[in-house]
Amino acid sequence: MAPKVPILSRTRMIIRERVRRFMNTVTIVLLLLAVVVISIIIVVFSQMRERARIERARRVTSLEDAYNRAFRIYDELPGQYLTRDIKLLLLHRMEEVCQHLQQERTELPVKNWLAQVNENKQKVLDGTDEHPKVIIDSPEKSNYIKELLQNLFKLVESLHKSGKIDAATAKSNLRHVLFTIHKTHADLFVFQARDHVRQGQLRKAIHSYHLAATEIGKSQGNEMAARAVANFKERIRELEQELASGQKTRTAEQQGRLDKEWDTFLHDDDWKKKADYDH
Numbered sequence: 001m002a003p004k005v006p007i008l009s010r011t012r013m014i015i016r017e018r019v020r021r022f023m024n025t026v027t028i029v030l031l032l033l034a035v036v037v038i039s040i041i042i043v044v045f046s047q048m049r050e051r052a053r054i055e056r057a058r059r060v061t062s063l064e065d066a067y068n069r070a071f072r073i074y075d076e077l078p079g080q081y082l083t084r085d086i087k088l089l090l091l092h093r094m095e096e097v098c099q100h101l102q103q104e105r106t107e108l109p110v111k112n113w114l115a116q117v118n119e120n121k122q123k124v125l126d127g128t129d130e131h132p133k134v135i136i137d138s139p140e141k142s143n144y145i146k147e148l149l150q151n152l153f154k155l156v157e158s159l160h161k162s163g164k165i166d167a168a169t170a171k172s173n174l175r176h177v178l179f180t181i182h183k184t185h186a187d188l189f190v191f192q193a194r195d196h197v198r199q200g201q202l203r204k205a206i207h208s209y210h211l212a213a214t215e216i217g218k219s220q221g222n223e224m225a226a227r228a229v230a231n232f233k234e235r236i237r238e239l240e241q242e243l244a245s246g247q248k249t250r251t252a253e254q255q256g257r258l259d260k261e262w263d264t265f266l267h268d269d270d271w272k273k274k275a276d277y278d279h
Contacts, residue, residue, distance in 0.1 A: 060106050067097040067113065069151060074120075077148050079131030081180045084124060086152070086173060087131075091121045093159065136187035149181045179219045186212040186228070202243045209236045 074082075074090040098114040123129035136142050153174060160170035193208035213232035219225035 056104065060101065060104050060108075063097050063101050063104070064108060067094055067101070070094045070097070070155065073148055073152050073155070077131070077152070078134035078145065080133045081145065081149065081183070082131050083176060085169075086176070087124045087129065088121065089156070089159075089165070089169075089173065090152075091117055091124065093155065093164075095121070096164075135191060136184060137191050139188065142184045142188040146181055146184045149177055149184065153177045153181070175219075175222060179216075179222050179225055182215050182218045182225070183228075186216040189215065197239070202239050206236050206239050206243070209239070 070090050070093045074087065074094070094117045095114065098110050098117060101108060101110045102114075120129060134141065134145075136145065156165070156170055156173045156177060159165045160167065165173075189208045189212035193205045193212065196202070196205035196208060209232050213229045213236075216225050216228045216232070
């Protein structure tokens, strides 16, 4: 006959067995919970890395677009619309963007871009940079240049809003760009007027000069615009006198000098000294 196990001992054995089973269950649950937690951590970490990758790609794309916009304006805008200050502003913007791109460690040829920017900046400072002047002889050219100038206007505005240029600099450049936007259409009308004069079509020339004066007169409060309008009106009076008398009021040499004055209007040093862009 088997010895009887004391009741107390049996109770302890039962408790230990239940505890063992409970611990096994807890261990399994904890292991499962750990697997779930680790899986969640891996998913979250992967999502964070993906978001960081997407955000970095977005920053790089935005910076590349900013560089290309500034470079396009600097490279494609005809020389008669670019002042020294505008050139330096565009080059400084390109330089700033290149520095941000270097921090992103992209595969873009940023070093080459930066080297070209520094070279162009030195040329501007030395006065040896060359931007060819373009004759505005078609509406397509006029509209294309106007688009570039509008992009320049938006760029100056954004630089001011972001605090990269002060209010005085922004106002000066915005006034200049707004004037040149109107000047693009005026240039086309002046080209047409000159062509009409060469063909002896004085009435058409007078009409084209009126259109030029109207277009440039849209820059209200701008002293350069007022000066241009006065010159157009003077030329209109001369053509009207010539039309009435049948005799030319100016020699070809005098007219050539007047044409050159308009073509170099934005780069007239004597006028620049008189003009106050901060009004």
